[in-house]
Amino acid sequence: MNRPVDNLNEIVDSFNQGTLSRRRFLTHAMAIGLSGVAATSLLGACSSSGSPSKGGTSGAAASETGGASGGTSGKRLKAALVTPQKTGDLGPVDAMVAGLKKGGADFNFDTQVVEVVQGEYLDAAQSLAAKGYDLILGAFPPMTDTLVSLAPKYKDKYFANIIGQVTDTIPNLKAVWENGSDNCFLLSALGALYTKTGKIGTVMNTRNPEMDRFLAGYSQGYKLTNKNAKFSFTLVGGQNPFEDPSSGNRVANLLHEQGADVVFCSGGQTSQGVLQAAAQSNGGFVATGMDTDQCLQHPDSTLASGRIYEGSMVYSVMEEVHNGKFTPGTSQKGIIDGGDDICTFDNSKPASHQDPQIGHKVGPSMAPEVRAMLWDLRAKILSGELKVSQEVTGIS
DSSP, rough: OOOOOOOHHHHHHHHHTOSHHHHHHHHHHHTOOOHHHHHHHHHHHHHTOOOOOOOOOOOOOOOSSSSSSSSTTSSSSEEEEEEESSOOOOSSHHHHHHHHHHHHHHTTTEEEEEETTTOOOOHHHHHHHHOOOEEEEESSGGGGHHHHHTTTOTTEEEEEEEEOOOSSSTEEEEEEEEEOOOHHHHHHHHHHHHOOSSEEEEEEEEOOHHHHHHHHHHHHHHHHHOTTTTEEEEESSSSTTTTTHHHHHHHHHHHHHOOOOOEESSSSHHHHHHHHHHTTTTSEEEEEEEESSSGTSSTTTTEEEEOOOOHHHHHHHHHHHOOOOOOOOEEEEEEGGGSEEEEESSOOOOOOOOOOOOOOTTGSSOOOOHEEEEHHHHHHHHHHHHOOOOOSOOOO
């Protein structure tokens, strides 16, 4: 069985050779599973000689209102990251740590990272506040209650939940998290083109508001590029669903046994198990990464990665505190806001991409016109022409 991308290559070649009209091009592309939007994007890519679409420019960050008055640029500050997930995950926590270090260097902060387990969240964060830390960053939703309880008690300190949600009513507390549906939508659209079996699957860590946005994206994207594809997902669950590479490996192999030859992941250290399973499958299936560009860890078996810029989130909060322009409340950032994206899976450098990387192997093997179609879909998200729902529908 040919992959949809192989059939598309034939259509693209015929069009480029002049043996296929624009109308017949669209008819053939839709006949093999592309939606009208995707087929039109592919046609546009062919008409522009296969160059990746530049898309729009990234939207500006939300206006800064309220918060503390006056900057702190002349004062040495202290910031700490409190994380219930361990460092060394080659994913979100390491990205946060990198952002903390960069913010410390650029904005005159002494920094510290504190790893905690359940039951230690409050004591660890309160101890830091009592020791005079100006900014306390809590990682992930489990830290939310701790930050909400401490912020009113330490009104001269700043608190921020990175990847979480908080109330808007506390002036020294904020949260930042990714949209999640945009980048997963693009991964799904790409995976549905690549699959040969017609089956794609996702290793979901758990079900919560953040993970459901991922699931919403995964469950929509493939429908745009391969209406004949079948999508499924399996939960990791357990006590530590984000720190369980062994279960990630097991579930990825289970999805492959059920026919999936493209397996998506959902982040954390669990993703390492998914990536390793694909690398050990001897070409049986490819995986996608999450958070950082994890294609570079296993370039022969990783199709693409969903980028989440946790480091930039940490950095931006430190900048706000440094400049005296702290903005309370929750902000959710998608591709247009610089919160998430798809990696540069084909080694291109599309406009407005925060962190283009090279060294990918699977993506560059796909036809230039097909790759350009993905960048055109991204451009449509940036422009607002294509809107990805954050609601999970049609699956349970």
